[in-house]
Amino acid sequence: MSQPPPPPGDQPGFGPQPPQYGYPPQQPNPYTQPPAPSQGLQPPPPPPGPYGPNPYAQPPGQPLPGYGRQPYPQYAPYPQPPKRGNGKVIGIVAAAIAAVLVVGAGVFLVTTGGDKEPAGTPAKGGGSRPAGDGPLKARALWDKRAVRPSASEITAPVAEAWFTGNAVVKTMPDALRSFDIDSGKENWSIPLDGESCPGPESAVDDRLVLQYGRDCDSVMAVDIARGKKLWAKKLPSPNGRTSHSYSQIALTGDTAAVSWIGGSVAYRIGTGAVLWTPKAGSKCTDKGYHGGTALIAVVECGGFGGDQYVQGLSAGGAKKWSWQVPNGSEVHSVISSDPVVVGLSAGSLSMTDIVYLEGGKMKSRISLGAGGAEATYRLHCEDNRCTNLAVDGTTAYLPTRTHTGSGTSYTQTNEIAAIDLTTGKPKWLARPDQEREVKIVGMSGGKVVAYQKNAYDKPGRLLRLDPATRKFTPYMELPESGKDLENEFLDSGSGWWLYKDHFFLTSDHISASSKLTDKSIAAFG
Numbered sequence: 001m002s003q004p005p006p007p008p009g010d011q012p013g014f015g016p017q018p019p020q021y022g023y024p025p026q027q028p029n030p031y032t033q034p035p036a037p038s039q040g041l042q043p044p045p046p047p048p049g050p051y052g053p054n055p056y057a058q059p060p061g062q063p064l065p066g067y068g069r070q071p072y073p074q075y076a077p078y079p080q081p082p083k084r085g086n087g088k089v090i091g092i093v094a095a096a097i098a099a100v101l102v103v104g105a106g107v108f109l110v111t112t113g114g115d116k117e118p119a120g121t122p123a124k125g126g127g128s129r130p131a132g133d134g135p136l137k138a139r140a141l142w143d144k145r146a147v148r149p150s151a152s153e154i155t156a157p158v159a160e161a162w163f164t165g166n167a168v169v170k171t172m173p174d175a176l177r178s179f180d181i182d183s184g185k186e187n188w189s190i191p192l193d194g195e196s197c198p199g200p201e202s203a204v205d206d207r208l209v210l211q212y213g214r215d216c217d218s219v220m221a222v223d224i225a226r227g228k229k230l231w232a233k234k235l236p237s238p239n240g241r242t243s244h245s246y247s248q249i250a251l252t253g254d255t256a257a258v259s260w261i262g263g264s265v266a267y268r269i270g271t272g273a274v275l276w277t278p279k280a281g282s283k284c285t286d287k288g289y290h291g292g293t294a295l296i297a298v299v300e301c302g303g304f305g306g307d308q309y310v311q312g313l314s315a316g317g318a319k320k321w322s323w324q325v326p327n328g329s330e331v332h333s334v335i336s337s338d339p340v341v342v343g344l345s346a347g348s349l350s351m352t353d354i355v356y357l358e359g360g361k362m363k364s365r366i367s368l369g370a371g372g373a374e375a376t377y378r379l380h381c382e383d384n385r386c387t388n389l390a391v392d393g394t395t396a397y398l399p400t401r402t403h404t405g406s407g408t409s410y411t412q413t414n415e416i417a418a419i420d421l422t423t424g425k426p427k428w429l430a431r432p433d434q435e436r437e438v439k440i441v442g443m444s445g446g447k448v449v450a451y452q453k454n455a456y457d458k459p460g461r462l463l464r465l466d467p468a469t470r471k472f473t474p475y476m477e478l479p480e481s482g483k484d485l486e487n488e489f490l491d492s493g494s495g496w497w498l499y500k501d502h503f504f505l506t507s508d509h510i511s512a513s514s515k516l517t518d519k520s521i522a523a524f525g
Contacts (some may be wrong), residue, residue, distance in 0.1 A: 044256035051306070135474035136462070136501060138524045140482055142184030146510045146520035147174040149196060152328060153164040156196035158520065159385070160509045162203045162224055163499045169208075169224045170287055170521050171199055173510050176210065177225055181502050181523065188227030194218070196510075200251045200291060201385050207269050209256035210248060211235075216244045221269055231272035238278070240265050250291030252337075255315045257289040257297070264289075266317055271299040284309075290334035291362065298331045310334070310342055310357065321360030329353070332382035336391045339421060343381060351381060364424030366396075375401060377417065378439075387495075390443045394421045395467070397440060397448050412437055416450060416465060428464055432472045440497045441503075448473065449498055453490050454483045460524075462503060476503060478524045501525055 009126040021254035055226045078318040149156035156173040163169070167187055173196050178187040195213035206225040212218055220232040235244050235258065247260035255275060257266040264273040264286040278285060284301040287308070299309040299322075308325040323333060340357040354366040368375045377398035379389040396419045413435035418427040432438050432452065441449040441462070448465040450472070460478040465471070478486060486505070495506040505519035511518075 005480065028249070037333060050416050109491070112182075128363060136476040136525065138482070138503070140474060140485070141182065141523070141525070143485070143519055144170075144177075144179065144184065145518045145519050146172040146507070147182050148510060148514075148518055149173040149512050151512045153195055153512060155509045155511050157198060157508065158196055158510055159382075159495055159506070160199040160201075161495060161497055161504065161506050161521070162202070162208065163497070164225045166500075167224075168497075168499070168521070168523070169203075169505060170506065171210075172194070172520055176208075176222065178224065179521070181500060190220075190222060190227065190229055198249065200249045200256075202251065202292065204251045204253065204269065204291075207251075207268060209251060209258075209267065210246065211247055211249060211258065214245055216260070219249075219256075219267070220268075221256070221272065226329045230270075232524050233235065233267075234274060235260075236263060236265050236277060238430060249288035249291075252291040252295040253292070253315050255291075255295060257286075257291070257295060257313075257317075259286050259288050274446060275315075288331070290337050291338040294332050294337040294340070295342060296337045298334065310340070312340070312360065323357055323360045323362065333386050335381070335386045336390070337390065339394060341391055341396065341421065343379075343386065350375065351379075356394075356424070363422055364420075366419060366424050377401065378414070388440050390440050390448055391421075392443050392446070392448075392467075394417065395427065396421055397465075399440055399450075400429075411435050416448060418467060418470075428470050429468065430470045430472065438463070439496070441498055444498065451503075452498055454478070454486055459483065460486050462498070462524075476501075476524065478503075483523070485522055489522065497523075 028046045049325065101260045124259045146158065153173075158171045158173060160171045162169055163181075166181055167178045168181050169176065171192070173192075175189045175191050177189045179185065180187060192210070192212040194213035195215035197217055199210050200208060203224055204271075206223060207230070208221055208222045208224055210222065212220065217234075218232060218234050218238070219229040222228070223230055244260040244263070247258060249256065249258045251257075251269065254269045255266055256269050259262060263278065263286075265277050267273065268275055283298050283303075286297050288298040290296040290298075295315070297313050299311055301307045301309070308330055309322050310325065310331060310497050311322045312320040314320055323342065326346075328346045332343040332345040332351040335341040335343050335354065342355050342357065343351040344353040344355060346352045352368050354368065355362050356364045368377060377389075378401050379398055380387050386506045388399060398417050398419060400414045402412045402414045402415055405413040412439050413431070415429045415431045416438060419425070420427050431452070434455075436452045436455055436458075438450045438452050441451050443449070445462070446467070448467070450463045450465060452461050452463065454460040459480045459482070461474060462476040462478075463472045464475045466473070489505040489507070494508060495504075497504040497506065502523045504521065506522070507520045510520065
């Protein structure tokens, strides 16, 4: 609930750092230079790439005192992969890209082989992992097509997926659908009329609250384990406004908070009762919400361009703490609610800084440089959902931007960096044994799960990075025969999910154009 907080103490300045261009040196490794005294991290020099400089990159601003460009930080040397450890299941979305292009799908079932692992490792949502040797092997199982949106809608955002029992639940332009993860058989569907609308990042106790309808003007609660609609309501329309565009929805406990341009409301998930709405005459509005184990609100006071605050809320909307965003910066995305990690933009449309908050106080700041294509790290945030990163305790795992590898001239590679959120300083850097871009799926059993898409001579694969040893081990190999399906997703952006040893690729958008694929979901076991 928006509440103007008292004025905070002095805040440090924020802003993009000037990018450095040119080819990275092959020797010595650019990550083994002496560390800088500042908390800011700097990327390896970016290669020009096969298509030349990015014409949409935002021009960098001027560095503020204390946040100038620093030499590369000192990282630990690259180790060799150890044997694989335990692997519990995760479900984390990745890499949603705002584009009219569509991605496709195919699902892959896992068989096993390779290095020993105890049988019956518990998996999130039930099930177990069989014992086996070496990385898991995958084969194609099934794929699903989506009904295209109307020509007037052009493209439908359908990035969300949720998991329960032995099912995956997926938004499509016409319905919310549940599929068996092994057979692909449809368990149930609930129609969604009107436009496609963003959904919450995660379900709570097998319950979702979704927007739907013309201009996303309605909301419904669904039990995804049973496929049952719990309740449905029209969203408030203050001052006669009927559009609920640029909306965000967040779930925490029994609270569903919804925000859009010009309004917000919160409901009790179990009953649909209204918990709060904006106070009449208030100069502050709830601009966005982020859920999970805690509920976070982004509050703006004084109208567009006014002061911004990040606030922790109780289940009933009461303010627990508040942090004022520094002047010249604004909230780009809330990355995590527990711990509280927030992405800021300063002098750029892209994210330029990451801050770690504790009890409403800033503990550290990580500079991303100029942001966008020139960012130090390649995380991605859209619709208040951030992907291609993992946060575990007070450590953040971020992929560096790609750069030329040590092999052939067209090889592009990158690393995964571990950052201490309490200090904002790098802990170490890890590089896979194969020089391909590595993307972060999430955390599983205390290890980072990462994905490398296929190369011309290699199939795609999943890796596990052990923070204790800083080493990668192969976890799953995707089939050689699945390259075309894999590429169909990745050429346009997609979601990555790991659940019960099934690796799913899901579409972010479905296009009205018949020239683009209408496939909606795939998984690699």
